[in-house]
Amino acid sequence: MAFLVQMAPMRGERGGSPARGARASLPLPRRLIRQIARHVASSGRSLRRLEVSGRVIDNFDDIEDASDDSDMEQSQPAVACGGNAGNLPPADHDDELTSLSWLQDRNLLRGINLTKNGVDMEDTKMIDNQIIVKRETKTPPPVARVPSPPRTPCKAPPSPPVNTHTKPPYSFSCLIFMAIEAAPARALPVKEIYAWIVRHFPYFRHAPQGWKNSVRHNLSLNKCFHKVAAAPGLGKGSLWTVDPQHRASLLQKSSPQAFGRQPIPAAGEVEMSSGGEAAEPERASPERGERPERGERPARAALLARRLAEPEPGADEYLAAATVLAMKYGPAVLDQLPPAAHLVISRCARDEHSYSGGEERRTAEALLNLAGVQPAPPAPPAPHAPPATHAQPAHS
DNA sequence: TAGCTCGTAAACATGA
DNA sequence: CTCATGTTTACGAGCT
Ligand SMILES: [Mg+2]
Numbered sequence: 001m002a003f004l005v006q007m008a009p010m011r012g013e014r015g016g017s018p019a020r021g022a023r024a025s026l027p028l029p030r031r032l033i034r035q036i037a038r039h040v041a042s043s044g045r046s047l048r049r050l051e052v053s054g055r056v057i058d059n060f061d062d063i064e065d066a067s068d069d070s071d072m073e074q075s076q077p078a079v080a081c082g083g084n085a086g087n088l089p090p091a092d093h094d095d096e097l098t099s100l101s102w103l104q105d106r107n108l109l110r111g112i113n114l115t116k117n118g119v120d121m122e123d124t125k126m127i128d129n130q131i132i133v134k135r136e137t138k139t140p141p142p143v144a145r146v147p148s149p150p151r152t153p154c155k156a157p158p159s160p161p162v163n164t165h166t167k168p169p170y171s172f173s174c175l176i177f178m179a180i181e182a183a184p185a186r187a188l189p190v191k192e193i194y195a196w197i198v199r200h201f202p203y204f205r206h207a208p209q210g211w212k213n214s215v216r217h218n219l220s221l222n223k224c225f226h227k228v229a230a231a232p233g234l235g236k237g238s239l240w241t242v243d244p245q246h247r248a249s250l251l252q253k254s255s256p257q258a259f260g261r262q263p264i265p266a267a268g269e270v271e272m273s274s275g276g277e278a279a280e281p282e283r284a285s286p287e288r289g290e291r292p293e294r295g296e297r298p299a300r301a302a303l304l305a306r307r308l309a310e311p312e313p314g315a316d317e318y319l320a321a322a323t324v325l326a327m328k329y330g331p332a333v334l335d336q337l338p339p340a341a342h343l344v345i346s347r348c349a350r351d352e353h354s355y356s357g358g359e360e361r362r363t364a365e366a367l368l369n370l371a372g373v374q375p376a377p378p379a380p381p382a383p384h385a386p387p388a389t390h391a392q393p394a395h396s
Numbered sequence: 397t398a399g400c401t402c403g404t405a406a407a408c409a410t411g412a
Numbered sequence: 413c414t415c416a417t418g419t420t421t422a423c424g425a426g427c428t
Binding site for chain 2: 173
């Protein structure tokens with residue numbers, strides 16, 4: 001079934017210039033994103049595809065290289081979704097049989113990467129099991145994206161329809177982190193970290209050699225990453241994990257505190273169901289009952305908050321799409337979405353995978369990580385009661 | 397200016 | 413020997 005949620009025509013939001021600076025910035029309240037993620041996770045459905053204006057943004061079903069060699073990416077006029085022929089790959093194929101462990105992740109964000117095809121059919125094409133985010137063809141600001149050869153970090157998570165193959169706005173630390181966190185075992189050999197990165201950020205497929213060196217360099221140098229048991233079967237490599245002690249800081253790095261404001265005043269507390277909190281050390285968490293001023297909460301945030309608060313039929317899906325977008329382009333996009341945006345989501349009703357409990361939670365965390373938000377919210381849904389999360393020093 | 401984070405390059409060391 | 417995996421140093425660019 002497909003739900004259709006139509007955004008209120010609210011216009012003129014725009015709200016300042018969100019992220020424009022360096023790496024991923026987080027213009028949306030983390031709390032909000034967190035809730036979104038949790039919400040999505042609680043509904044634990046498998047997303048298949050995300051489209052914006054008919055343009056495939058994500059294929060969670062792994063499409064791998066849908067042929068891209070002569071990629072003429074340097075022609076991306078910033079946003080203007082060209083009228084390129086939609087070449088969505090069969091997508092029915094099965095991934096490389098290399099049996100990467102993370103393949104088991106089918107349930108969560110498959111491929112956080114966008115395929116470069118400028119399809120632009122004006123209507124909501126809803127294929128089975130997919131998420132479609134339809135949006136008005138917004139007027140692409142003349143962001144003149146210089147085709148400059150030197151790869152620049154793809155500043156500020158741009159609005160949805162952006163070309164792939166640009167250097168992601170995430171640091172290697174983040175990329176590695178995401179890769180590891182997205183893995184079922186929360187551990188990966190360096191090779192698979194490479195694979196994850198390439199898959200999710202095609203830019204690296206043809207990126208000048210050296211990035212792998214950077215990855216390894218980062219792994220060993222960064223205290224956040226630890227080497228553990230050696231991976232059997234695979235050469236001599238070891239499995240890399242994220243040090244739970246540094247997890248928070250790592251996450252923080254990918255998401256500047258920015259707002260500290262409350263999620264959203266509207267619709268009273270958002271009491272998401274699932275309360276599976278993770279006992280994250282959560283030390284010295286300055287944020288708590290605090291509420292710094294800074295009321296420049298984006299309009300979109302309010303809307304999302306409402307959706308969270310008023311769970312309606314398509315809420316979950318809507319949020320799922322929003323989260324995916326946030327993950328991919330940075331929370332800023334949520335505020336950049338054009339006024340009258342439709343989010344049509346159709347999901348796969350056959351989610352009876354019935355994984356053991358952890359599954360959904362993993363999904364939630366993966367979402368959070370990818371969105372650059374710290375999981376294990378210290379503040380439970382409780383209306384006013386303080387977190388009181390009896391932290392478990394020694395994680396699980 | 398000083399300090400810190402990042403990205404790169406590169407020299408080495410090991411083990412397959 | 414070659415390749416993959418790790419460790420380390422060194423440097424320059426940016427940002428605070
Ligand atoms: Mg390390």
